[in-house]
Amino acid sequence: MDSFSKNIAAIRQDYSLSSLDEKETGDNPVLFFAKWFKEAEHADCAEVNAMTLATVDAQNKPHARIVLLKGLEEQQFVFFTNYNSNKGMEIAANKRAALLFFWPELQRQVRVEGSITKVSPELSDEYFYSRPQGSQAGAIASAQSSKIASREELEHRVKELMESKTLSRPEHWGGYHLTPDTIEFWQGRSNRLHDRVLFEKDGTLWQKSRLAP
Numbered sequence: 001m002d003s004f005s006k007n008i009a010a011i012r013q014d015y016s017l018s019s020l021d022e023k024e025t026g027d028n029p030v031l032f033f034a035k036w037f038k039e040a041e042h043a044d045c046a047e048v049n050a051m052t053l054a055t056v057d058a059q060n061k062p063h064a065r066i067v068l069l070k071g072l073e074e075q076q077f078v079f080f081t082n083y084n085s086n087k088g089m090e091i092a093a094n095k096r097a098a099l100l101f102f103w104p105e106l107q108r109q110v111r112v113e114g115s116i117t118k119v120s121p122e123l124s125d126e127y128f129y130s131r132p133q134g135s136q137a138g139a140i141a142s143a144q145s146s147k148i149a150s151r152e153e154l155e156h157r158v159k160e161l162m163e164s165k166t167l168s169r170p171e172h173w174g175g176y177h178l179t180p181d182t183i184e185f186w187q188g189r190s191n192r193l194h195d196r197v198l199f200e201k202d203g204t205l206w207q208k209s210r211l212a213p
């Protein structure tokens with residue numbers, strides 16, 4: 001091992017802030033997620049609504065990136081993006097996806113798995129027009145994930161759009177929601193004996209189990 005790797009291997013974090021008993025999670029993991037989310041907000045967790053979104057493409061290659069959670073609507077996790085982006089193409093090929101939240105300040109992780117569909121155009125409009133004009137112009141100007149000649153070209157297009165003052169939501173920009181069928185809550189504990197509580201959807205009911213760390 002070289003010294004860089006040795007330094008990395010020596011990084012250790014002991015977790016002792018809290019614990020998770022399966023009795024305290026209740027029967028609905030989305031409600032319990034909302035409780036943990038509020039606690040993460042109150043603990044001033046950085047980028048509290050940032051989540052890793054993992055998708056799989058038509059060749060079964062996995063891809064992951066951060067997106068922002070923008071709502072929990074009817075027990076579904078909502079985010080917004082460009083439907084023509086790489087992730088949009090991957091979701092069109094395979095609607096199964098995973099979300100991951102990590103709140104280090106609380107030594108907590110939440111893993112969510114399920115199926116993705118587009119939200120209604122009305123919800124996409126509501127969110128698009130609630131954003132600052134610069135963000136609206138950016139969303140219109142950026143053919144997300146495509147190769148571009150230069151940054152200047154993009155900035156020029158945004159400037160033109162801002163001057164035109166007619167910013168409408170493009171059809172290829174909008175929201176998705178993930179309907180969860182698996183949610184796992186992880187609370188860091190001492191000596192790597194972490195608490196893990198898994199919820200799996202069985203029809204309309206959620207089944208709960210404790211997992212080994």
Ligand SMILES: Cc1cc2nc3c(=O)[nH]c(=O)nc-3n(C[C@H](O)[C@H](O)[C@H](O)COP(=O)(O)O)c2cc1C
Pocket residue numbers: 047050063065066067068069079080081082085086087088144145
């Ligand atoms: C903190 C953070 C928040 C982000 N939020 C979003 C978002 O809400 N929607 C989005 O499309 N991309 C967001 N991105 C950018 C994505 O990570 C990614 O670069 C982009 O969506 C293109 O991904 P794709 O090529 O896999 O489609 C965010 C990145 C970071 C670091």
